[in-house]
Amino acid sequence: PNIGQPQNYHFLSREEQFTRALAVSSKMIQVKKKLGLLEMSPNIFYYHLNAEIPFLLHDVVFLGCIKSLASDEQLKEWLPLALNYKLIGCYSQTELGHGSNVQGLETTIHYIKETDEFEINSPTLTSTKWWVGGLGKLCTHTVVFGQLWLKDEHGQLTNYGPHAVLVPIRSLEDHTPLKGVTVGDIGPKLGFAGVDNGYLRLDHVRVPRSNMLQRFARVSPEGLYIKPPHSRLIYAGMVGVRVHIVEDSFTHLSRAITIATRYSVVRRQFKGPNDPKTESKVLDYSNQMNRIFPHIATCYAYFFAGKHLSSCHERMKADIKARKDISLLPELHANSAGLKTVVTYGTSEGIEACRLACGGHGYSKFSGLPTLQNNYVHVVTAEGENNILPQQTARYLLKMLKSASEGKPITGDSVRYIQDEFSSEFNSINQFMSANKLSTLFDLRVLLQLFKRRSFMQIRSMAMAIQDGLSSNSENVASVWSELNVEALRVNKAHCQYFVLNSFITSINSIPADGPIRNVLTRLCKLYALYNLERDLSEFLQESYLSINEIEPIRREIRTLFKEIRPDAVSLVDAFDIPDFTLGSALGRYDGRVYETLWEWAHNQPFNKNSVVNGYDQYLKPLIKSKL
Amino acid sequence: PNIGQPQNYHFLSREEQFTRALAVSSKMIQVKKKLGLLEMSPNIFYYHLNAEIPFLLHDVVFLGCIKSLASDEQLKEWLPLALNYKLIGCYSQTELGHGSNVQGLETTIHYIKETDEFEINSPTLTSTKWWVGGLGKLCTHTVVFGQLWLKDEHGQLTNYGPHAVLVPIRSLEDHTPLKGVTVGDIGPKLGFAGVDNGYLRLDHVRVPRSNMLQRFARVSPEGLYIKPPHSRLIYAGMVGVRVHIVEDSFTHLSRAITIATRYSVVRRQFKGPNDPKTESKVLDYSNQMNRIFPHIATCYAYFFAGKHLSSCHERMKADIKARKDISLLPELHANSAGLKTVVTYGTSEGIEACRLACGGHGYSKFSGLPTLQNNYVHVVTAEGENNILPQQTARYLLKMLKSASEGKPITGDSVRYIQDEFSSEFNSINQFMSANKLSTLFDLRVLLQLFKRRSFMQIRSMAMAIQDGLSSNSENVASVWSELNVEALRVNKAHCQYFVLNSFITSINSIPADGPIRNVLTRLCKLYALYNLERDLSEFLQESYLSINEIEPIRREIRTLFKEIRPDAVSLVDAFDIPDFTLGSALGRYDGRVYETLWEWAHNQPFNKNSVVNGYDQYLKPLIKSKL
Ligand SMILES: Cc1cc2nc3c(=O)[nH]c(=O)nc-3n(C[C@H](O)[C@H](O)[C@H](O)COP(=O)(O)OP(=O)(O)OC[C@H]3O[C@@H](n4cnc5c(N)ncnc54)[C@H](O)[C@@H]3O)c2cc1C
Numbered sequence A, B: 001p002n003i004g005q006p007q008n009y010h011f012l013s014r015e016e017q018f019t020r021a022l023a024v025s026s027k028m029i030q031v032k033k034k035l036g037l038l039e040m041s042p043n044i045f046y047y048h049l050n051a052e053i054p055f056l057l058h059d060v061v062f063l064g065c066i067k068s069l070a071s072d073e074q075l076k077e078w079l080p081l082a083l084n085y086k087l088i089g090c091y092s093q094t095e096l097g098h099g100s101n102v103q104g105l106e107t108t109i110h111y112i113k114e115t116d117e118f119e120i121n122s123p124t125l126t127s128t129k130w131w132v133g134g135l136g137k138l139c140t141h142t143v144v145f146g147q148l149w150l151k152d153e154h155g156q157l158t159n160y161g162p163h164a165v166l167v168p169i170r171s172l173e174d175h176t177p178l179k180g181v182t183v184g185d186i187g188p189k190l191g192f193a194g195v196d197n198g199y200l201r202l203d204h205v206r207v208p209r210s211n212m213l214q215r216f217a218r219v220s221p222e223g224l225y226i227k228p229p230h231s232r233l234i235y236a237g238m239v240g241v242r243v244h245i246v247e248d249s250f251t252h253l254s255r256a257i258t259i260a261t262r263y264s265v266v267r268r269q270f271k272g273p274n275d276p277k278t279e280s281k282v283l284d285y286s287n288q289m290n291r292i293f294p295h296i297a298t299c300y301a302y303f304f305a306g307k308h309l310s311s312c313h314e315r316m317k318a319d320i321k322a323r324k325d326i327s328l329l330p331e332l333h334a335n336s337a338g339l340k341t342v343v344t345y346g347t348s349e350g351i352e353a354c355r356l357a358c359g360g361h362g363y364s365k366f367s368g369l370p371t372l373q374n375n376y377v378h379v380v381t382a383e384g385e386n387n388i389l390p391q392q393t394a395r396y397l398l399k400m401l402k403s404a405s406e407g408k409p410i411t412g413d414s415v416r417y418i419q420d421e422f423s424s425e426f427n428s429i430n431q432f433m434s435a436n437k438l439s440t441l442f443d444l445r446v447l448l449q450l451f452k453r454r455s456f457m458q459i460r461s462m463a464m465a466i467q468d469g470l471s472s473n474s475e476n477v478a479s480v481w482s483e484l485n486v487e488a489l490r491v492n493k494a495h496c497q498y499f500v501l502n503s504f505i506t507s508i509n510s511i512p513a514d515g516p517i518r519n520v521l522t523r524l525c526k527l528y529a530l531y532n533l534e535r536d537l538s539e540f541l542q543e544s545y546l547s548i549n550e551i552e553p554i555r556r557e558i559r560t561l562f563k564e565i566r567p568d569a570v571s572l573v574d575a576f577d578i579p580d581f582t583l584g585s586a587l588g589r590y591d592g593r594v595y596e597t598l599w600e601w602a603h604n605q606p607f608n609k610n611s612v613v614n615g616y617d618q619y620l621k622p623l624i625k626s627k628l
C-alpha cells in the first residue's frame, strides 16, 4: 500500500485499510528502531502520521496500563518484550453489556490452587469483551478485567471485584487464536477504520497466577487476597489518561482551525462590503469570524489549561514518588474528569463548526475535516463517558462547599475559591466594578471574577436543590441525584470554564507586559470569556452581577473583538506550524493552492481510472437502451 | 452485491459501494416498472431503501428542475425519457469556485446564430462544475447553469446572467464521455459513498438552441433575449425544494430518536435509584431523558411545522396555477429559507445527540446512527447554506417591520404578528399573565406569546442596530449588514421557533380536547417551548416578561415534564412505525434483541472470515519473532 498518498486511503475497503495501517505501523517501528527511539513517548509519531493505526492502543493504552498496574518484577519481564513489539497488547475492560459501570463486569477470574493458575471465563453473551482497540486482529496479549473470585478458609467463594490479568490470546508462532479464545473485529465504526476494535470470549482459559497485574493487590499461592496498600493509587493511572486527553485536544482543534482559517482567506464569495469589484474573502464576513474565531480562542485556552493541568499532574506524581503522598489526587481526579468532558465537547464542537464553515468543500474528505472529526469524537464517549464523569466532579465540588460551610480549610489551588466566595459573598466582585461599569466589565480580572462567582453560585444552587429534593419529596439520595444530573453537568461546566480561563490569564500574565503577543493573546482570552459568557448568559444574570442592560454591550464587544482579531487570524493558526502532510487537507495547505489540489486529488483518484463505471452493462445499459 | 444485508455494505470499497448502489437502484426501478409506479413521488422508495443511491438526484433534483424550468413542449419530449430512465439527468449549478454566489458562476453559454446552437464552455479551473450528484459516473445528461452571453444588434456582447441548458454528456451507446466533456467523481465524502458527486469541464460543447430550459426566458433564432413574464416565478422551484427538506427532516430525526429511545430501555447500567438490586434502564436517568426527550419533542414539532409549511406551499401553487397570483411567494420564500436552516440544524443536532446517548455502541455503524448522521448533515450546507439563507429571511422580516412602522397592512399569516406587536407593545402578554404568574407561564398560549414577543423584539433590535451602524459609523449598508450577520441568524431563529411552536399548538388544538393524545402532545409541545426558551433565556429575559426569578422554576418544570413523558416515551417513537429494515440498526430493533444482533453482525462480517489478518506475514511476524 502506498503510504505517501493519504488522499487515496479512502478508496480502500475496510480490510485493505487495516492492512495499510499495519504497513504504516511497520514503517514507523522500523524508523523508531533505527533511531533508537523505542522508549520515547509515541505521541509525536501519531501526531505526524495523521493515520489511525492499531499500534496506538499498544503504545499508549496497553503500555500505560501495565506501567501503572504491573509490579516492578512484572515490568522487568514484560516491558522489554512490549517495547520491542514481541508482545503486542491491548486493554480489555469494556464488555458488550457494561462500559461505564465497571463494577458490573461479568467476566470471571477464579483462582485454581491446584495448578497455581487463574481461570478466566466469559459466562454470558453480554460478558463478551467489546470495543477493545487492537484486539480484533493485531494483538498477541491482552489485559483482561474481570471479577476476582477467591475461596476463603471454609471454601466459601468471595468476590473481590474487578481485577486485571494478562492473557495471551494468539499464538506467537502463527498468530492463530489460542485454545478457548474467540476473538474478532466488532465491525465498522464512525471513524478509526484502521483500528481493529475487537471482541473476545474466553472459555475457561488458564494463565499462571503471576499474570495478575500486581502492583497493588495480589493473591498468595494459598489463594488469599493481599490488599493494596493505597487503594486510591489505582485511580492515579486513569487520571493520567484524562490529563493526556485534555492536553492532546489542542492538537486536533488546531488542525481544524488551521484548515478553516486558511481556506476562508482563499475562498471568495459575493461582491463584498470592502470592495464592490472583487468578491470578498469569506473570512471578512462577521458571521464567518463568528464561526471560527471563538474556536481559535478556545484552542489557545485549552492549550494553556492543558499545560496547567499537566503540571498539577507532574506535581502529584512527584509527591507520590517522593513520599507516597496522594493528597493531591482527589482534586486532580475531579479536575481531570471535569476538564476531559468540557474540553472534548468543546473540541468536537469546534471541529464540526470549522467543517461547516468550509461550506460544500468541508463535506469532502479531501478537506481533512470529516476524518479528523469522525476519529476525534469517540473521545466524548470513551475513557469515561462525558455525562458520567461530570457527576464525579460535581460530587467533589459539593463536598468542598460542605467543607467551606463547616469552616474546614480547603487546600486545593483550583477549588480554594469556593471558600473565598463562601465567606466574601458579593464583596470580591464589587471591588472590581467601578462606576464606569462597562469598560471594567471587559477587564480580564473582572471577567475571571464573574466566572468564579458563577461557578460558586452553581455549586451552591445545586446543593440547595439537593436539600430541597431530600426534604420535600422524602425521596432517597440516589433518585434526587438522578433527577439533578443535568445540574451536575452545569456545575461541572461552570467550574471547568473558570479553570480554563484562570489558566489562560495566568499564562498571559507571565508574558512581558504590552508586547504584541500579550495583546493578541489578551484579545483571544477576552473572546473566550465573552463567548462563553454570552452562551450561558442566564447563569451569569442569575447572580445579579450583570443585568440585562449589559447584553447588547457584550454582543457589541464580541463584534469589536472580531475586527481586532481579524488581522492576526492567519498568523494565529500559522503559529501552530502544522506540516501539510500532517494536515492532510486540500483546503488547509500553507500555499493556498486549494483548487489545484482538489482537482488533482479528485481527478487522479482510482475511481476515475475507467471512464465507464463498473455495473454499466448490468444495471444501466438495460435502462438506457430500453424501449419507451 | 447482496442487497439484503445492509450491515455488510460498510466493507465494500468506494467503487464497490457505488456498484452496489447501482444494483439497488436497478432493483428499485424494476419494481417501479412492474407495479406501474414510475410517475409516483420517489420519496417513499428512498425512505424505505435506507441507502444512498445516485438515482435520487435524477428522481428528485433533475426531474424537479426540468418540471419547474422547462417549457411544456420540452417536458413533452423529455419527461417520458426521464421517467423511464432512458435519459438520466442531474443538476450542475455549483462550480469549484462558486456555490452560494450563483451570480458569480463562470461557465459561459454563447449563442451561435450560424448553427442555431449554444456553445458552453468552462474557461477556468474554478469554473469546473463540482459537487453535482449523479454526474460523476451515472448520468447521460445534465442541466448546466452558466452565464448567458448574447450579441446585440451592434455585435456587442451582453451578459444576461445565469441560465440553464440541458447538455448530453455521455454516449447513449456505450456511456463514454462525449467529445469536449471531461467528467468524473469528486472523491470521498463524509457521507453518501454510494453517490457519485461529480465534476464537469466543457470544452466549447455545442447543443441546439432548443436545449435551453425555456419556461421563463428564451432566446430567439436571431439571438435576441426574450424576457420571462414573471421573473420571480423562477424562485418558486427553489422554494419547493426547501419545503421538502423541512417536511423530510422528520423522517431522519424520527429514526434517530427511535433508535436511542428503544436502546435506552434495553441498556441497563449501574444499580439505580429505583431498585437497588437490578441495574437501571439508562432512560430512567434524568440526564438521559435530557439528552433524548427534547429531540422527541422537536421531531413532533417539525412534523407539524412541515405540514403547515407544505400547506402554505400548496396554497401558493394553487394560486399560481389558477390566476398566476404570486402574492404568497415572498412570505413563503422567507419562511422556507428560514425554516430550512433552523430545522436542518435542529435535526443534525438531534441525530448527533441520539448517537452520543447510545454511549460506545452509538459509535458503531451497526447502530445505524453514524451513517444516518453523515448522510444527513450535508443538508446544512446544500440547497442554500445555513448561514446565508437566514440573511434573506431577516431581510424580509425587517421589511415587514418597516411596513408596520409605516402603518402599511401586513397580510401574511405568519408575519402579521409583527404588526400586532408593533401596535400593542406590552399589552398582549400582560393579558395572559395572571397574578399567579408561574402556573400561567406554563400555559401554551402564554408560551406562544413569549415566543412571538421575543421574535418581534429581536427584529426590532436588529433594525435599531442597523440604524446605529449606519448613522454612527457612516459605514455603507453592506458593511453594517456584514457586521450584523450574527444578529440576522438570531432574528431568523426567533421567528422560525415561533412559527414551529405556533404550528404545533394549532395542530394540538384541532385534536378533541382532553383525550389522551392531546395530553401527550401538549406535554411534548411544552417541552419543545421550554427547552428552547431555556437555551436562549437571555433573549427572553431581555424583554422583561420573564425575570431571573423564573429561571429555577423553568428548569424544575422541565424536570417534571421528563417524568411525565417517560411512561409514553417508547410509544411515542413506536408510533412512527419504522420497519427494522428501514432503521438498519442493531440498537433500535423493535424486539430489543440488541446484543444478539451486535454479536451476529460483528461475528459474521467478512473481515472475520480469516482468523489471521492480511499483512501478518509481512508486517507483524518480523516484529513478533524478532530477537530482543
Ligand atoms: C472508539 C472507541 C474505542 C474504545 N476502546 C476501548 C478499549 O480499548 N478498551 C476498552 O475496554 N473499552 C474501550 N471502549 C469502550 C468505552 O470505554 C465505553 O464505550 C465507554 O466507557 C462508555 O461506556 P458504554 O458504552 O457502556 O456507555 P453506557 O454506560 O452504556 O452509556 C449509555 C448511555 O447511558 C447513560 N448513562 C449510563 N449510566 C448513567 C448514569 N449513572 N447516569 C446518567 N446517565 C447514565 C450514558 O450517559 C450514555 O448516554 C472504546 C469505545 C469507543 C467508542
Ligand SMILES: Cc1cc2nc3c(=O)[nH]c(=O)nc-3n(C[C@H](O)[C@H](O)[C@H](O)COP(=O)(O)OP(=O)(O)OC[C@H]3O[C@@H](n4cnc5c(N)ncnc54)[C@H](O)[C@@H]3O)c2cc1C
Pocket (backbone or CB within 6 Å): A267, A269, A270, A282, A285, A286, A287, A288, A356, A357, A358, A359, A360, A361, A363, B057, B061, B091, B092, B093, B094, B097, B098, B099, B100, B101, B130, B131, B132, B133, B192, B197, B378, B381, B382, B383, B384, B385, B387, B388, B485
Ligand atoms: C453533499 C452535497 C451535494 C451537493 N449536490 C449538488 C448538486 O447536485 N448540484 C449542485 O449544483 N450543487 C450541489 N452541491 C453544492 C452546494 O449547493 C454548495 O456546496 C452550497 O451551495 C454551499 O456553497 P459553497 O460550498 O460554495 O459554500 P460558500 O458559499 O463558499 O461558503 C463558505 C463559507 O463562507 C460563508 N459565506 C459565504 N458567503 C457569505 C456571506 N455573504 N455572508 C456570510 N458568510 C458567507 C458561508 O457561510 C460558509 O461558511 C452539493 C453539496 C454537497 C455538500
